[in-house]
Every structure is written in structure tokens, then in C-alpha cells.
Amino acid sequence: MSKEVIKQLREIRQSQMIGPDKTWVKNNRDLLMSQIKNTVNLETADKKISVQNFWNALSLFIPEKIVYGVVRPLAVLLLAFGITSGGWIATTEASQNSVPGDWLYPVKRSAEKTKIAMAALVGAKTTETQYRVDAIKQRVQEMKQIINDDNSNKNEMAASAISDMNKEIVEVNKNLEEIKSDKSILASGQVVKDITKQTAGMTLALKEAQTGLIVLGGEESKDLLKEITTAKDGVKSVENKAVEVVVTKHLEGDKTVTPQDVNNIVGTALDKALDEVKETKESVESVGKVVAEVKTVAATNVATVTPIINVLSSVKNVAPEVIGTKIQEVAGTTEAAAAKTEQANGAVQQKVNEVKEMLNSGNLDSSLVDKLKAVNTAVQEADKIKVDALSKATEVLPAVKVVKEDGTVAGVAVTTTPVTTTVIKK
Amino acid sequence: MIDFKEKLLVYKATTKKDPESFGLLYDLYVEKIYRFIYFKVGSKEEAEDITSEVFLKVWNHISEDKEIKSFSGLLYRVARNSVIDYYRARARDPQVVSLENESENETERGFAGRWYDNIDIKMEAQGVLNSLEKLKQEYQEAITLYYIEGLKIAEIAAIMNKNQTSIRVLLHRAVKKLKEITQEK
Numbered sequence: 001m002s003k004e005v006i007k008q009l010r011e012i013r014q015s016q017m018i019g020p021d022k023t024w025v026k027n028n029r030d031l032l033m034s035q036i037k038n039t040v041n042l043e044t045a046d047k048k049i050s051v052q053n054f055w056n057a058l059s060l061f062i063p064e065k066i067v068y069g070v071v072r073p074l075a076v077l078l079l080a081f082g083i084t085s086g087g088w089i090a091t092t093e094a095s096q097n098s099v100p101g102d103w104l105y106p107v108k109r110s111a112e113k114t115k116i117a118m119a120a121l122v123g124a125k126t127t128e129t130q131y132r133v134d135a136i137k138q139r140v141q142e143m144k145q146i147i148n149d150d151n152s153n154k155n156e157m158a159a160s161a162i163s164d165m166n167k168e169i170v171e172v173n174k175n176l177e178e179i180k181s182d183k184s185i186l187a188s189g190q191v192v193k194d195i196t197k198q199t200a201g202m203t204l205a206l207k208e209a210q211t212g213l214i215v216l217g218g219e220e221s222k223d224l225l226k227e228i229t230t231a232k233d234g235v236k237s238v239e240n241k242a243v244e245v246v247v248t249k250h251l252e253g254d255k256t257v258t259p260q261d262v263n264n265i266v267g268t269a270l271d272k273a274l275d276e277v278k279e280t281k282e283s284v285e286s287v288g289k290v291v292a293e294v295k296t297v298a299a300t301n302v303a304t305v306t307p308i309i310n311v312l313s314s315v316k317n318v319a320p321e322v323i324g325t326k327i328q329e330v331a332g333t334t335e336a337a338a339a340k341t342e343q344a345n346g347a348v349q350q351k352v353n354e355v356k357e358m359l360n361s362g363n364l365d366s367s368l369v370d371k372l373k374a375v376n377t378a379v380q381e382a383d384k385i386k387v388d389a390l391s392k393a394t395e396v397l398p399a400v401k402v403v404k405e406d407g408t409v410a411g412v413a414v415t416t417t418p419v420t421t422t423v424i425k426k
Numbered sequence: 427m428i429d430f431k432e433k434l435l436v437y438k439a440t441t442k443k444d445p446e447s448f449g450l451l452y453d454l455y456v457e458k459i460y461r462f463i464y465f466k467v468g469s470k471e472e473a474e475d476i477t478s479e480v481f482l483k484v485w486n487h488i489s490e491d492k493e494i495k496s497f498s499g500l501l502y503r504v505a506r507n508s509v510i511d512y513y514r515a516r517a518r519d520p521q522v523v524s525l526e527n528e529s530e531n532e533t534e535r536g537f538a539g540r541w542y543d544n545i546d547i548k549m550e551a552q553g554v555l556n557s558l559e560k561l562k563q564e565y566q567e568a569i570t571l572y573y574i575e576g577l578k579i580a581e582i583a584a585i586m587n588k589n590q591t592s593i594r595v596l597l598h599r600a601v602k603k604l605k606e607i608t609q610e611k
Contacts, residue, residue, distance in 0.1 A: 002605050008554040009573035020460040036445050036485045219514050276499050376540050
């Protein structure tokens with residue numbers, strides 16, 4: 001009987017009765033070709049040499065199973081051994097752009113861990129800390145790359161990067177605590193000061209990745225957004241700790257940390273916090289306005305809105321009355337979010353003013369760090385409210401990336417028109 | 427076995443970013459991918475949209491110099507994920523009513539609409555298709571890919587993210603279940 005069933009299944013294959021419309025196939029091919037030809041830089045495409053091309057070429061002659069199952073793992077083993085024993089710099093450099101899952105990724109991680117272990121071995125605490133912060137920076141870049149790439153297992157790759165990042169964050173915070181408590185370890189002012197700058201860069205990279213995910217939408221993006229939030233919290237904890245070390249060392253009389261240094265570092269952190277919470281408030285406000293307008297139109301004539309939303313959003317073929325209810329729900333969420341972020345903006349402004357007063361009066365005591373932590377916590381909470389509100393709004397309206405003229409990402413907005421990026425002029 | 431000509435096209439498309447080679451690969455695979463998707467969504471328009479999306483996504487993937495162990499595996503994997511995204515978007519609003527699809531749990535079944543009602547096929551084959559509809563998605567997918575699409579076990583394993591032994595076991599169980607359902611009628 002099984003044979004009979006299998007025979008019938010094979011007959012379906014042989015009948016070839018299921019197939020696309022030939023006109024559609026041709027038209028779609030023409031469209032696809034015009035789309036992809038626009039993306040190819042023919043001058044550089046031919047010249048680009050990569051290790052992956054080597055494996056691709058080898059696969060022409062040797063079965064892929066053997067290339068990827070035997071030859072390549074052997075090569076990784078030999079390379080990792082080569083780095084440890086002979087320092088093959090070119091290979092380490094080639095691995096720098098790899099992400100979890102890439103064949104060169106173990107090589108990259110091996111090189112990082114070796115550096116960190118060597119610094120720890122010789123007792124260079126600040127150097128070890130710097131190397132660990134470099135590793136966190138790498139994980140952030142990997143997260144950004146994973147999110148931008150079109151991979152079927154993004155969540156696993158992102159989770160792997162976050163897990164490694166969290167381990168490094170724990171170690172960095174431990175080291176910073178040791179540096180803070182051990183009076184014999186001078187802050188090596190520059191290293192800890194640099195950490196505060198690097199964490200700013202990491203937060204920006206994560207924010208760009210977050211924006212990309214909100215614009216993309218979808219269930220997979222929601223999971224990745226949670227990972228990004230975790231990553232941002234982790235990076236912020238390192239920044240807070242670094243500032244704590246700088247202020248404490250200054251208060252203890254460490255000459256490598258001057259009052260000017262403290263003013264600069266804390267002042268920069270406060271300005272960033274103000275900018276961030278302001279952007280959060282404005283994003284949520286602008287989303288709220290668009291949703292409110294759509295709600296007003298939908299209230300009088302939902303049929304007007306329905307076809308636009310069915311075409312533009314991820315929700316397809318939805319009945320008008322359902323759309324009306326959905327819009328009401330989203331409007332409620334964005335209104336509440338706008339109120340909360342408005343409040344957060346006010347609270348952050350007040351706290352920032354308090355800290356700035358302390359800085360201006362030269363009254364630098366340990367409460368400065370607690371106040372700065374409170375500012376950062378308020379900013380992070382507002383950011384989470386924004387992400388939730390925007391994610392909710394993208395269930396009915398498409399999101400667009402808002403960029404400044406210099407190309408930096410300013411935030412996210414929702415729209416009723418089919419664009420993916422909007423440029424704002426100063 | 428993938429012939430040398432196809433391997434060469436994949437090589438040119440991935441290393442030299444040659445659009446013409448990718449176009450030829452499109453010609454080789456468009457019908458198979460369309461059919462794979464059509465089986466799952468049951469609508470010509472949706473199958474066309476998703477198929478277009480799949481090829482563009484695969485081009486973007488290879489443009490970024492990412493590793494491709496199997497081109498056909500990548501195509502089917504992207505197609506499978508695109509269909510999952512399609513169903514997730516529909517499932518987000520449980521009040522969406524489709525007159526074509528009477529299946530209660532279409533995400534689970536992955537077999538939307540009785541598309542074969544309009545096709546002139548033998549009664550026995552139609553009976554098998556009726557029974558196939560009642561299988562769970564994993565079984566349907568394995569049977570569709572192996573017996574109807576004619577893919578190799580290794581390719582199916584790459585698409586479904588399982589090892590080859592698991593696929594063989596899955597196929598065996600799927601055919602057994604299909605046989606049981608067919609016999610019940």
C-alpha cells in the first residue's frame with residue numbers, strides 16, 4: 001500500500017500540472033534583472049577576492065560535503081594552531097568581519113581570548129579591561145551585521161553574540177570595580193576615559209540596529225529587539241561603571257583624572273542623555289500624530305483607510321471593522337506612550353540640571369555618580385516605551401528610517417506613504 | 427546530483443556577482459520554488475508575490491559574500507521562511523477570514539486551499555492529495571520535497587535544518603501516516 005501511495009505521489013510530480021503562468025515568469029524575470037543590475041558594481045565585483053570564493057571554486061570539483069565537512073574544518077584547525085604558534089596576522093585580519101556561524105569566527109574569538117589572557121597573566125588590569133571592552137565592541141558590530149544580513153537563523157546568531165557580550169560585560173564591570181577599589185591601580189586616566197567614549201559609539205551602533213529592526217517589523221524582529229535592549233542595558237552598565245571609576249579616582253586624588261576630565265566625561269554623558277530622551281519623546285509624538293490622523297479618518301470612513309493599510313502594512317486582507325478596532329488600540333498605546341515619554345523628558349531634564357549644578361559649583365562627590373545612573377535609567381526606560389509604541393504602530397502602518405543629511409540615523413517614524421527612508425534637513 | 431553547469435552558474439553568480447548567471451538560475455528554479463510555495467499558500471497571487479520576494483532575498487544574500495553551501499537549499503529555506511512570515515502576518519489578526527481556506531490551523535498544516543480541485547488529475551492521485559492535506563506540516567513538507575519536488579535527502583535536510591537520518595525517519599513516518607489516512611477512507 002505504501003508503494004501505491006508513493007507511486008501516486010510521483011505521478012503528481014511527473015504530471016507537472018502545477019506551475020506558474022509563463023507570462024508572469026518572464027515579466028518577473030525582467031523585473032528581477034533590472035532590480036539586481038542596479039545593485040551590482042561591475043568594476044569591483046570581479047576584483048573582489050574572498051576566502052569564501054576559494055571554497056566556492058573548490059566546490060566545483062570536490063563535493064560540497066567534503067569541502068565544508070572535511071577540508072575547511074581542517075583548515076580552521078591549522079590556522080588556529082598557526083595563530084597561536086606563529087601569529088598569522090593576515091588570517092586574524094581576514095577573520096575580523098566574521099560573525100557567529102562563519103567558519104573564521106572561531107579564529108577571531110581565539111585571537112581575542114589569547115590577547116585578554118596574556119594581559120590578565122601579566123597583571124595589566126587596565127589593559128585587560130580595554131581588551132575586554134574591544135571584545136564587547138566586536139559583539140555589538142556583529143549584532144549589527146547579523147541584523148542587516150539575510151540569514152535564516154538570525155535569532156540564534158544574535159543570541160550567541162549577546163551571550164558572549166554579557167560574559168565580557170560582567171568581567172569588565174568586575175575589573176572596573178577592582179580598579180576603583182584598589183588605590184594602587186591608577187585609573188590610567190586615558191584608558192577608562194576612552195571606555196566612556198567607546199560605549200557611546202556602541203550605543204549608537206545598537207540604536208541604528210534597533211531602528212532597522214523597527215522598520216523591518218515582523219515576529220523575528222521583535223525577538224531581536226529584545227536582544228538589542230539587553231545589549232543596550234549591558235553597554236550602559238559599563239558606561240556607568242567607567243564614569244564611577246573616573247569620579248572615584250578623582251575624589252581619591254588620582255592625578256591622572258583632573259576636574260576637567262570629570263566635567264568633560266559627565267557633561268558629555270548628560271548631553272547625550274538629554275538628546276536621547278528628546279529624540280525618544282519626538283519619535284513617539286510624531287508616531288502619535290500620524291496614528292491620530294489615521295484614527296480620525298477611520299472614524300468617519302474606515303473604507304478610505306482600509307485599502308491603503310492593506311497594501312502598505314504587514315496586515316493583509318483585513319476587514320474594515322477590524323482595522324478600525326486595531327487603529328483605536330494602536331492610538332491608545334501611542335497616546336499613553338507620548339504622555340509617559342513627555343514625563344520622562346521632564347524628569348531627565350530636571351535631574352540633568354541638578355548634576356550640572358554640582359559640576360558647575362565644583363561640588364563633586366560620590367552622589368554625582370548615583371544621580372547620573374538615575375538619569376541613564378530614566379532614559380533607558382523611555383527608550384523601551386518608545387520601542388514598544390513604535391512596534392505596536394508598525395502593526396498597522398509602515399515605519400520609515402529618518403536620517404539626517406550626514407547619513408546618521410535620527411530615528412523612526414510611521415507613514416501612510418510607501419517610502420523606506422526619509423531625509424531630514426537641518 | 428547538481429550538474430557542473432549549474433555549479434558553474436552558482437559560482438559566477440556568487441563570486442562575480444553576475445546577474446546573467448543569476449537569471450539562468452532563476453530559469454532553472456522558478457517553477458520549483460513557485461510550486462513549493464503554491465502548495466503552502468494556495469493562492470496564485472500570493473505565490474507569485476512570495477516567489478518574487480524569495481529570489482530577490484537570495485540575490486541580496488549572495489551579494490553580501492555570505493557562505494552558500496547549497497544554492498537550492500538556500501532557495502527553499504528562504505521560501506519556507508517567507509511562507510512562515512506570511513502566515514505569521516495573517517495569524518496576527520485571528521479575525522481575518524479567507525473564503526478559500528477552511529483549514530482551522532493553517533499555520534500548522536501549511537497547506538492552504540484545495541488548489542488541486544481545478545486540476546485534472548487522476549482520482550487516485552486526488553485521493554492522495556486529500557490525505558496529504560491532513561498530515562502535519564513537517565510530514566507534508568518532507569513528502570512534498572522528496573516525492574513531488576524530487577529533492578535529495580541531503581538537500582531536504584539542509585532546508586528543514588535536520589540531519590539526514592532524521593529526514594529518512596521523518597519520510598518513513600510521513601508515508602506510513604499517509605497510508606493510514608488513505609486506508610481510512
